[in-house]
Every structure is written in structure tokens, then in C-alpha cells.
Amino acid sequence: MPHELPRTDIKPGQTVRVHQKIKEGDKERLQVFEGVVISRRHGTGPTSTFTVRKVSEGVAVERIFPLHSPIIAKLDLVRSAKIRRAKLYYLRHPGAKPLKEKR
DSSP: OOEEOOGGGOOTTOEEEEEEEEEETTEEEEEEEEEEEEEEESTTSTTOEEEEEEEETTEEEEEEEETTOTTEEEEEEEEOEEOOOSOOGGGGSTTOOOOEEOO
């Protein structure tokens, strides 16, 4: 069961669900993007970002989210993986080993 995550606790290897506010005309809705955090950049300051990667119908999609952006309504932690790297760019390559879940 996912639980809400404080924004500064995002780490590479976590699978997160990002609820993003999308404005269409005069209406506003939430769009969910779920994937693995592959990098975190620029510390915890106002310019900090994190990159989330998911594979949807065989096509890999990566999105970079500003950490302190008001368009992010909520962050849910789905699961955590045991990793030994700060950047998980190797997941971009075909044949990359899947992440092992933390125990």
C-alpha cells in the first residue's frame, strides 16, 4: 500500500507515484506518473529535481520533476529497492538487471 512521502525523502531506487496537477482550459485534474527514481540532482534547494522512469507498452518514458514545484500535488512511495549507486542510468540500457526490493 503506497504511503505519502515528504518531498525531501526521495531517493534513487524508489518506485514513486507522482500526482501532478494538469490544467486544461478552466478545469484542473490530477495525472499520475508512476516509475523508478533514477536520479536526484541539485540537492534539496529550490532548483533541485528528480528523474522518474517508467516503461509503458514497451516504450520508456522519463520525466524530470522540480522537487518544490506547486504542480506536484502528492508523492506516494510504492516500494524501495536496494541500490549501491547515486544515479541509475544503467537502467536505460536493454538487458539491465531489475532492481532488488529492500528487505
